[in-house]
Amino acid sequence: xxxxxxxxxxxxxxxxxxxxxxxxxxxxxxxxxxxxxxxxxxxxxxxxxxxxxxxxxxxxxxxxxxxxxxxxxxxxxxxxxxxxxxxxxxxxxxxxxxxxxxxxxxxxxxxxxxxxxxxxxxxxxxxxxxxxxxxxxxxxxxxxxxxxxxxxxxxxxxxxxxxxxxxxxxxxxxxxxxxxxxxxxxxxxxxxxxxxxxxxxxxxxxxxxxxxxxxxxxxxxxxxxxxxxxxxxxxxxxxxxxxxxxxxxxxxxxxxxxxxxxxxxxxxxxxxxxxxxxxxxxxxxxxxxxxxxxxxxxxxxxxxxxxxxxxxxxxxxxxxxxxxxxxxxxxxxxxxxxxxxxxxxxxxxxxxxxxxxxxxxxxxxxxxxxxxxxxxxxxxxxxxxxxxxxxxxxxxxxxxxxxxxxxxxxxxxxxxxxxxxxxxxxxxxxxxxxxxxxxxxxxxxxxxxxxxxxxxxxxxxxxxxxxxxxxxxxxxxxxxxx
Amino acid sequence: xxxxxxxxxxxxxxxxxxxxxxxxxxxxxxxxxxxxxxxxxxxxxxxxxxxxxxxxxxxxxxxxxxxxxxxxxxxxxxxxxxxxxxxxxxxxxxxxxxxxxxxxxxxxxxxxxxxxxxxxxxxxxxxxxxxxxxxxxxxxxxxxxxxxxxxxxxxxxxxxxxxxxxxxxxxxxxxxxxxxxxxxxxxxxxxxxxxxxxxxxxxxxxxxxxxxxxxxxxxxxxxxxxxxxxxxxxxxxxxxxxxxxxxxx
Ligand SMILES: Nc1ncnc2c1ncn2[C@@H]1O[C@H](COP(=O)(O)OP(=O)(O)OP(=O)(O)O)[C@@H](O)[C@H]1O
Ligand SMILES: [Mg+2]
Numbered sequence: 001x002x003x004x005x006x007x008x009x010x011x012x013x014x015x016x017x018x019x020x021x022x023x024x025x026x027x028x029x030x031x032x033x034x035x036x037x038x039x040x041x042x043x044x045x046x047x048x049x050x051x052x053x054x055x056x057x058x059x060x061x062x063x064x065x066x067x068x069x070x071x072x073x074x075x076x077x078x079x080x081x082x083x084x085x086x087x088x089x090x091x092x093x094x095x096x097x098x099x100x101x102x103x104x105x106x107x108x109x110x111x112x113x114x115x116x117x118x119x120x121x122x123x124x125x126x127x128x129x130x131x132x133x134x135x136x137x138x139x140x141x142x143x144x145x146x147x148x149x150x151x152x153x154x155x156x157x158x159x160x161x162x163x164x165x166x167x168x169x170x171x172x173x174x175x176x177x178x179x180x181x182x183x184x185x186x187x188x189x190x191x192x193x194x195x196x197x198x199x200x201x202x203x204x205x206x207x208x209x210x211x212x213x214x215x216x217x218x219x220x221x222x223x224x225x226x227x228x229x230x231x232x233x234x235x236x237x238x239x240x241x242x243x244x245x246x247x248x249x250x251x252x253x254x255x256x257x258x259x260x261x262x263x264x265x266x267x268x269x270x271x272x273x274x275x276x277x278x279x280x281x282x283x284x285x286x287x288x289x290x291x292x293x294x295x296x297x298x299x300x301x302x303x304x305x306x307x308x309x310x311x312x313x314x315x316x317x318x319x320x321x322x323x324x325x326x327x328x329x330x331x332x333x334x335x336x337x338x339x340x341x342x343x344x345x346x347x348x349x350x351x352x353x354x355x356x357x358x359x360x361x362x363x364x365x366x367x368x369x370x371x372x373x374x375x376x377x378x379x380x381x382x383x384x385x386x387x388x389x390x391x392x393x394x395x396x397x398x399x400x401x402x403x404x405x406x407x408x409x410x411x412x413x414x415x416x417x418x419x420x421x422x423x424x425x426x427x428x429x430x431x432x433x434x435x436x437x438x439x440x441x442x443x444x445x446x447x448x449x450x451x452x453x454x455x456x457x458x459x460x461x462x463x464x465x466x467x468x469x470x471x472x473x474x475x476x477x478x479x480x481x482x
Numbered sequence: 483x484x485x486x487x488x489x490x491x492x493x494x495x496x497x498x499x500x501x502x503x504x505x506x507x508x509x510x511x512x513x514x515x516x517x518x519x520x521x522x523x524x525x526x527x528x529x530x531x532x533x534x535x536x537x538x539x540x541x542x543x544x545x546x547x548x549x550x551x552x553x554x555x556x557x558x559x560x561x562x563x564x565x566x567x568x569x570x571x572x573x574x575x576x577x578x579x580x581x582x583x584x585x586x587x588x589x590x591x592x593x594x595x596x597x598x599x600x601x602x603x604x605x606x607x608x609x610x611x612x613x614x615x616x617x618x619x620x621x622x623x624x625x626x627x628x629x630x631x632x633x634x635x636x637x638x639x640x641x642x643x644x645x646x647x648x649x650x651x652x653x654x655x656x657x658x659x660x661x662x663x664x665x666x667x668x669x670x671x672x673x674x675x676x677x678x679x680x681x682x683x684x685x686x687x688x689x690x691x692x693x694x695x696x697x698x699x700x701x702x703x704x705x706x707x708x709x710x711x712x713x714x715x716x717x718x719x720x721x722x723x724x725x726x727x728x729x730x731x
Contacts, residue, residue, distance in 0.1 A: 430570045433532050437566075438584035438640065439558040439591070448583060452574025452623065 029086035035059065038187055041086045045156050048163060051170075058176035058186035065180050071343040072372045072404060073312055075285060078250055085188045085221075144204070150234075151196040152207055155223050158194035165196055169227055173256035173293045173320070181252040181287040181314075189223035189254070197232040197263075206462050208237035222253040228263035230296065235266040237465060251310075252287045261296030261323065266304070268461050270469055272476075273309035280339025280368070283311025290317035291347075294326035294355075302329035303346070304460045306469045308476040311340060316374065318347035321355035321383075328357040331457040333469075335450075335476045336369030336401070345375035345406075350383035350416070359390040362454050365401035366477055372404040377418055379411040386416040394424040395453050397446065397477065425453075447474035483508040483679040484529075484549075484648055489540035491528045497538070498524045500704035506648075509676040513690055513715060514683045516701035517723045522683045523567050525701070526650045530564040531557050544648065559591035563646030565637035567653045567683075572624040577636075580624045581606060585643055609642045614665050630657035638666045641673070649673075650681045655689040667692035687715040702726040 029037050038059055042052040067078070145152055151162060159166050176186035197203055228234050238255075251273070257265050267290075276283025286309075292301035303317035313336075319328025330346035348357035357377065365371040377388045394403035405422050427449055435445035451458070451470050458466050458473075484506040491499040498521045506512050516522055527535045529542065531554035542549040549557060572580065585605075586596040597605065610620055615635050625633050634657050641649055651670065655663055671693045674680070682693055690698075690712060698714040699706045700723070707726045708714070 425573070428570070429533060431572050433530075433554065434566065434570045434572070435580070435584075436554040437530050437558050437564050438580075438644065439555055439587035440583055441555050441587070444583055444587065448575045448580060449572060452572070452576070452579075455574060 028084060031084055032081040033059075033083070033085055033188065037085050041188060041190065044086065045159065047159055050167060051159060054171065054176060055187050058183050059188075061177055062180065062183040062187055065183060067180050071314055071374070072370060073314060073341050073343050075312055075341075078285065080184075080250075083220075083250065086190060148201050148203070149198040150201060150203055151194065153194050155189070155192040155194050155225065158225075162194070162196070165227065166194070166225070169225055169256070169258055170223075171256075173258060173291050174254050174289050179289060182254050182289040185221050185223060185252045185254045185289070189221045192223035192225070192253070193236075194224070195226040195234060195236065197228045197234045199230040199232060201229075201232045203232070203234040206235045206237050220251045222251075224253070224255040225258075226256070226265060226267070227258045228260065228265045228299075230261045230263060232260075233264045235268070235462060237268050237270075237462060239270045239272065249283075250285050250287070253289070255288070255290040255317075257290075257292035257301055259292065259294050259296060259299035259301050259326075262298045263296060264300040264302075265292060266302050267292070267317070268465060269303075269305040269307075270461075270465060270472065271305065271307045271309050271313070272472060274311075275309050275338065275340050276311040278338050280311070283340070284309065285312045286310040286314065287312075288315040290315065291320065292318070292328070293320045293322060294328060294352075295320075295322050296326070297323040297352075298325040298327075299323050300327040300329075302327075302331070302460070304331040304457065305333070305344075306458070306461070306472065307332070307334040307342060307344060308472055310342075313340075313342040313344055315342075315344045316346055318349070319357060320349045320351065321357065321386075322351045323355075324352040325354045326352055327355070329460075330357075330359045330361070331460045332361045333364070333454045333457045333473070334362070334371055334373075335364045335473065336366070336371045337476060338367040338369060340367075340369045342370070343372040343374055345373045347376040347378070348388060350377075350379040350386040350388070350413075352383060354385040354387075355383055356386070357388045359388070359392070360456050361390075361392045362457050363392075363394045363403055364397070364450055364453065364477070365394065365403050366397035368400050370402045370404070372406060374406045374408075376408040376410070378408075379413050379416040379418070381412045383413050384415050386411075386413060388416075388418045390418075390420045391456075392420070392422040393453065394422075395450065396424065396426045443474065443478060446477055450474070450477060483545060484681075485541075485543040486529075487541045487543075489525075489528065489542065490538045491524065492536050492538055493524065493534060498704055499528065501540070502701075502704070502706055504699065504706060506679045506681060508679050509674075510696040511674065511680045511682060511693055513695040513698045513712075514681055514701050515685065515698060515715065515718055517727060520702045521704045522701055523652055524704075526564050526567075526652045526681075526683065529557075529650060530554065530562060555587070556591075558644075558646075559588050561645075561647035563641050563644055563649040565634075565641060565649065565651045565654045567656075569625045569628075569633045569637055571626040571628075573626050575624050577620045577622060577624050578603065578606065581620075581640065581643055584640070588644055606639075606643065610639055613639050613642065613669055614662065615639050631659055631662055634658050635662060635666060638669060642669065647678050648680070649678070650683065652683045653685065654682075655684055655686060663689065664692065687719050690715050700726055 029040050038055050042055060174182050176183055195207060226236060257267060259265050273284035273286060294301050301319050307313050317330060321328050328348050334342045334344050336342045346359055359375060361373045363371040363373055373392050379386045392405050396403055403424055407420055409418055411418060432442060432445050450473055454473060458469055461469055486502050486504040489499055489502040514522055528537060537550055582602045589596055606620060613635050634654050637654060658666055667689050695712050698710050698712060700708040702723060
């Protein structure tokens with residue numbers, strides 16, 4: 001690890017040796033990471049000085065840090081200099097010209113998921129000029145949101161139009177110094193979503209990146225910030241059940257949520273990045289930092305995630321329960337097949353009085369995959385009457401995969417009540433035989449059993465997402481038995 | 483309907499079925515009796531196509547087709563039904579959901595239209611009522627937490643819903659109380675018709691009072707050691723299997 005660091009540092013210093021200066025007119029910054037690249041990104045986006053300073057502070061800190069190694073994950077060393085950190089939104093002439101040029105396997109998956117025809121092309125990255133329904137739908141939505149004073153835009157746009165909000169809240173939940181990947185993200189993030197819901201407003205529709213007007217690809221270092229002001233409510237959907245094309249291997253996103261007094265944020269994710277092939281080659285490394293601050297009294301944040309993609313998932317959506325009577329929830333389904341690895345869970349930090357948290361985690365492992373639940377419930381001395389309930393279930397398919405549960409509990413208030421339940425089960429040959437004897441195919445049987453296992457989590461997804469997620473669960477496990 | 487010829491089968495390398503010959507013509511009910519461990523359930527698993535039950539010799543013809551060449555689910559869709567001696571629990575999967583998927587899989591393969599949720603529920607409620615299965619049980623996870631007798635009724639309900647043409651009842655009577663036995667056995671008997679055939683595996687002749695068999699076979703040591711009419715069951719109840727156990731060894 002330290003050898004790698006030396007290398008990063010010396011490479012980072014090389015720019016001066018070669019007198020390299022990034023051309024601000026260029027569409028793509030040269031490969032590699034150094035201060036110049038960060039200045040380039042910031043200049044490209046016309047950012048204010050304070051934001052550039054913030055990025056640079058993060059970058060300097062990152063150089064002095066090492067990749068964390070505590071997670072139960074194995075992967076070859078990541079060469080951070082062998083990547084592009086900025087490229088302008090892709091022109092429509094790149095990528096496949098028509099669906100005929102798209103990998104038939106991908107199309108087959110869209111078919112199974114029931115993705116509407118006109119959306120398939122866009123998802124597969126086909127250059128199409130047709131105006132999608134979604135764009136016109138988005139325009140209608142936009143008017144409605146504006147009427148209510150809700151801001152829903154890209155992070156770049158928010159920096160320009162609402163700098164005071166961004167400056168106040170950016171990094172206030174996940175500071176740039178938080179962890180290796182969040183620090184890297186702070187230095188080089190290119191875009192993401194920004195949401196602000198004014199006091200007392202209930203956002204009347206699910207917000208999703210899909211409907212955002214300038215929904216160009218935000219790339220590997222996404223930065224999302226959602227603020228729900230007093231007494232407001234918003235439900236946000238991230239991701240898509242359909243597998244998206246992406247050439248970038250490393251993803252390190254940061255999501256920050258802030259809920260003020262009596263506000264509620266529901267954040268749902270379906271993550272289906274490329275998991276690598278059946279031999280474990282390729283696939284996205286997904287190192288995400290997601291955290292919500294229940295800053296106000298009786299505020300509420302709930303995370304719901306369905307993680308089926310990526311070769312590596314490193315992700316712990318967390319809640320800081322600062323406000324008295326605030327509530328944090330975490331509902332998770334993580335599926336790993338073939339050679340996928342997931343180390344995921346949550347942190348619930350109880351600071352205020354009578355704070356409550358609830359965790360339901362369902363890990364499903366098949367093939368040679370490894371699935372770890374890692375959770376922390378921490379009760380601080382002032383959190384009088386804090387309560388937590390954790391339910392952590394693992395399901396194994398076959399006998400070459402692994403499931404691991406690592407709950408950490410730290411309570412410094414004797415009135416706190418913390419409950420933890422964990423189970424591990426297996427889809428047995430007997431169950432499959434029984435189902436097949438009734439005429440179900442093995443795949444139908446696995447899908448029914450797994451969906452039954454996940455039901456407590458899936459029911460927290462917004463309706464239309466839930467139906468897609470069920471199909472996705474089935475598809476992710478195809479070929480996992482027999 | 484079903485023709486078993488010189489069937490040999492092993493589990494984990496151990497031969498359990500040692501040459502079974504058995505023919506069940508359409509319209510007939512055959513009872514199979516025999517001591518514990520003689521291979522009755524093994525025979526039912528081999529016919530249903532369970533993984534790990536290896537056929538080492540012999541053949542099985544079902545409606546003129548090679549049954550052993552068909553996949554497990556294919557056999558089910560073609561009308562082979564096994565009421566399990568020990569039905570397995572499937573937590574998290576509601577009966578309604580499971581049975582609807584099963585019924586539609588079978589209907590699809592018969593070229594019939596699939597039932598939607600409403601149509602299925604209507605059908606399931608009707609059949610459940612006939613067999614004394616409560617609505618509450620339909621909403622619960624398959625077999626999960628069911629009593630022994632409830633599981634057996636539930637097997638009968640599945641048979642009624644799937645409308646198979648060849649069914650194997652593996653000790654469906656054990657675990658049922660006296661009244662339930664009557665309800666279930668009468669329902670099964672009402673299911674008899676000239677196009678259907680059944681194999682009724684049992685230890686007790688009582689169920690055969692309701693489902694009167696055309697033939698009774700004694701399976702011991704992996705072979706059919708005796709075949710007779712319905713009176714053979716009564717005789718066995720008196721004499722036990724001692725005479726056959728010696729003979730098979
Ligand atoms: N997986 C296995 N490995 C080894 N032996 C097995 C296996 N499964 C079954 N057997 C053996 O095969 C024999 C036949 O079992 P089977 O269940 O078919 O008996 P049965 O006639 O149905 O008995 P019962 O009347 O008790 O239900 C038994 O001796 C049993 O122990
Ligand atoms: Mg048996």
